[in-house]
Amino acid sequence: MKGHKELLLHGNEACAMGALAAGMKFFAGYPITPSTEIAEFLSVELPKIGGTFIQMEDEISSMGAIIGASLAGVKSMTATSGPGFSLMQENLGFASMAEIPCVIVNVMRGGPSTGMPTRPSQGDVMQSRWGTHGAHPIIVLSPQSVLECYTLTIHAFNLAEKYRSPVILLMDGIVGHMWENIQLPEKIEVIDRPEPSVPPDWYNPYDNLPGGEIVPLVPFGEGYRYHVTGMVHDKSGFPTLVHEEVEQCLDKLIYKIKNNLHDIIRIEEYMLEDADICIVAYGSVARSAREAVNIARNEGLKVGLLRPITLWPFPRFHLENISKRVKLFVVPEMNYGQIYGEVLKSCPKKAVRVTRVDGELITPAQIMEKIEEAAL
Amino acid sequence: MIRTSETMYKYLRPDKTFPHVWCPGCGIGIVMGALVRAIEKTGFTKDEIVLVSGIGCSGRMSTYLDFNTLHTTHGRALSFATGIKLANPKLNIIVVMGDGDATAIGGNHLIHSCRRNIDLTALIVNNNIYGMTGGQYSPTTPMEDKASTAQYGSIEKPFDICKLVEACGASFVARSTTYHAKMLDALLSRAIDKKGFSIVEAMSQCPVQYGRRNKKGSAVDMMMWYKDNAIPNPAFKKIPPGEVGEQFPVGVLVDLDEPDYLERYSQIVKKAGGDKL
Ligand SMILES: Cc1ncc(C[n+]2csc(CCOP(=O)(O)OP(=O)(O)O)c2C)c(N)n1
Numbered sequence A: 001m002k003g004h005k006e007l008l009l010h011g012n013e014a015c016a017m018g019a020l021a022a023g024m025k026f027f028a029g030y031p032i033t034p035s036t037e038i039a040e041f042l043s044v045e046l047p048k049i050g051g052t053f054i055q056m057e058d059e060i061s062s063m064g065a066i067i068g069a070s071l072a073g074v075k076s077m078t079a080t081s082g083p084g085f086s087l088m089q090e091n092l093g094f095a096s097m098a099e100i101p102c103v104i105v106n107v108m109r110g111g112p113s114t115g116m117p118t119r120p121s122q123g124d125v126m127q128s129r130w131g132t133h134g135a136h137p138i139i140v141l142s143p144q145s146v147l148e149c150y151t152l153t154i155h156a157f158n159l160a161e162k163y164r165s166p167v168i169l170l171m172d173g174i175v176g177h178m179w180e181n182i183q184l185p186e187k188i189e190v191i192d193r194p195e196p197s198v199p200p201d202w203y204n205p206y207d208n209l210p211g212g213e214i215v216p217l218v219p220f221g222e223g224y225r226y227h228v229t230g231m232v233h234d235k236s237g238f239p240t241l242v243h244e245e246v247e248q249c250l251d252k253l254i255y256k257i258k259n260n261l262h263d264i265i266r267i268e269e270y271m272l273e274d275a276d277i278c279i280v281a282y283g284s285v286a287r288s289a290r291e292a293v294n295i296a297r298n299e300g301l302k303v304g305l306l307r308p309i310t311l312w313p314f315p316r317f318h319l320e321n322i323s324k325r326v327k328l329f330v331v332p333e334m335n336y337g338q339i340y341g342e343v344l345k346s347c348p349k350k351a352v353r354v355t356r357v358d359g360e361l362i363t364p365a366q367i368m369e370k371i372e373e374a375a376l
Numbered sequence B: 001m002i003r004t005s006e007t008m009y010k011y012l013r014p015d016k017t018f019p020h021v022w023c024p025g026c027g028i029g030i031v032m033g034a035l036v037r038a039i040e041k042t043g044f045t046k047d048e049i050v051l052v053s054g055i056g057c058s059g060r061m062s063t064y065l066d067f068n069t070l071h072t073t074h075g076r077a078l079s080f081a082t083g084i085k086l087a088n089p090k091l092n093i094i095v096v097m098g099d100g101d102a103t104a105i106g107g108n109h110l111i112h113s114c115r116r117n118i119d120l121t122a123l124i125v126n127n128n129i130y131g132m133t134g135g136q137y138s139p140t141t142p143m144e145d146k147a148s149t150a151q152y153g154s155i156e157k158p159f160d161i162c163k164l165v166e167a168c169g170a171s172f173v174a175r176s177t178t179y180h181a182k183m184l185d186a187l188l189s190r191a192i193d194k195k196g197f198s199i200v201e202a203m204s205q206c207p208v209q210y211g212r213r214n215k216k217g218s219a220v221d222m223m224m225w226y227k228d229n230a231i232p233n234p235a236f237k238k239i240p241p242g243e244v245g246e247q248f249p250v251g252v253l254v255d256l257d258e259p260d261y262l263e264r265y266s267q268i269v270k271k272a273g274g275d276k277l
């Protein structure tokens, strides 16, 4: 991929290019607006580098196929939107449970059900966290620009490999379809799958290593024969119902994320140092929020912005810290208040929401209305 | 006999996974024995084989055998297998599924795997019932037979799995039974060696959840029923359609030579210039 040159791209294209830059060589998907351009782009580009593109019969099998490819040692990805994301949930849980790195892009559209295929939304924030059954770890990233569609896709692959976990890139229809001139970064960090440090006989793919170190996933076919299952398993991967082993298996899933929040969570702060009011916004809405901050500052109102780039795990500690300084959180979202609920959890009674579900972008003016109301 | 158990022992994972979950008299163990002998015959090493399975009594097979093994979700084994095969074409992939697994919840993946002619070997253990969940009717439960959710008898027309996959374009289709275990070995090793999507349907008795409820007698009785009703395909073809009754054909039913998915994909790579890397 050429660096430095300026490129006019849309978000979906940038996302696909980011995936290629991260070393993704396997894409399986099923067409759905507003994500389809990712599949279309990769159907052209992957064969050029000897990679695999396949259009599966549905999103269930797309998710299964990328897990299979990852087990064979190839970085893999799928892309979808709401209805397809719903279909992926069971196998997404499998990837969490079996600790298989992979990246799932969900370009959110209005829902529920078929909803508004061509209109943006942020309605899948909770589904991305809790869509599959049972307690499971997940990492969810939310880009706000075309450039971030590129960089965060790379980051998603890195986190997937590092933490042996599915990672979801939660875009919205605006970010996916928006065109921007961007300059691809000259240098990017790419994390590849580490080699195992032990011979086959000593290999336990689900071992609890001291210090929470994560066991490298050895690709199938390299002499490390082991078992992978969605059932609760012991450290060697075989099903178990022994209480301590069950607990260890499930705890490990949660703690590998929880113990690394500092590494996983990314946020951006804008004019927050002296702010009385903090807007919490992500994805395309964060762009309106930033503009609202500028307008407010011009009016002499001390408003700042916290943008969670990592939506899950939710940057709760950041919020709690900011909460000590600010009087109010304003949370604009293209849904009925999914992240708003999280903000309330961290800072009860100090948050108000700005919601919009009619398929239009939240404007700076709409956010300002709430701020002016609160400032009175 | 001793030779058989030595072969079996070579491929089992005795320290971790036994006792196994299967009921006394269950046919799945016989099918597993045939699979092991077939793999032994093909000469592939354990490291070259990936055994992918779905969920069900038959799906548990992947737990017991010492290959690269993947126990997936109910019905989705073929999708996982597709990903593995395309990501690493050198691996030989065998996909074990139950009748419900393969033709109900996973029916869509089955027909599309046939159509793509993806180079996998599917082994469908057909016991005409949902064994694992306690005997509910499956897409292969014969009409009027009883199941825990068809206490008045099933009113749904069953699939003929082999006809289904033939119509969908599978390259190799064969059927055997637990009574005809040696034939099953032979068919499976041919299926594994075959390029393209190959399917072997193994009729397998479930005396506990299907047999008992339908008064089919013991496991041995059920196997004797296979003995009496399984007809080698050439002989079966000669039976006039009106006189078929409960008989069904066994042996190789389809054997086509067609380019498989990966061969076609390599053409795409060529067109895109990816072969010049
Ligand atoms: C999505 C989903 N639905 C339902 C089940 C419950 N379930 C487990 S096995 C099974 C049926 C098994 O029947 P079959 O595939 O014929 O395999 P057998 O047990 O007979 O070998 C069902 C319905 C499940 N595990 N997952």
Ligand code: SF4
Pocket: B021, B022, B023, B025, B026, B027, B028, B057, B127, B131, B132, B205, B206, B207, B208, B209, B210
């Ligand atoms: S329920 Fe039927 S298929 Fe399952 S193990 Fe028992 S006998 Fe076998």
Ligand SMILES: [Mg+2]
Pocket: B056, B098, B099, B100, B125, B126, B127, B128, B129, B130, B131, B138
């Ligand atoms: Mg069955």
